[in-house]
Amino acid sequence: MAIYDIRVDLKRGVSDAEGRNVAKALRLLGFDVSDVRVSKAYRIEFTSEDPDADVEVMCQRLLANPVIQDYSIERID
Numbered sequence: 001m002a003i004y005d006i007r008v009d010l011k012r013g014v015s016d017a018e019g020r021n022v023a024k025a026l027r028l029l030g031f032d033v034s035d036v037r038v039s040k041a042y043r044i045e046f047t048s049e050d051p052d053a054d055v056e057v058m059c060q061r062l063l064a065n066p067v068i069q070d071y072s073i074e075r076i077d
Helices: 017-028 051-063
Strands: 002-010 040-046 069-075
Touching (some): 002 051, 051 069
Antiparallel strands (some): 002 040, 002 069
8 A cells, every 4th residue: 555645835926815814813813924825635545556647637637727736645554
């Protein structure tokens, strides 16, 4: 079994509305923050024969929007 961690982030220059809202809420709570960027993290366990190819296709087809997002893949097992 292969296990992968996948992180999906907005590309630089893409507006992060959720991050702005979190930063605003943190400031209202008294925290001194300048910026917040929100990311998604996935941990996926594979039983397939070729998980390296599968995980790349998953990212390209479903987990990330290549127009506005970047992703990174790390095999952890």
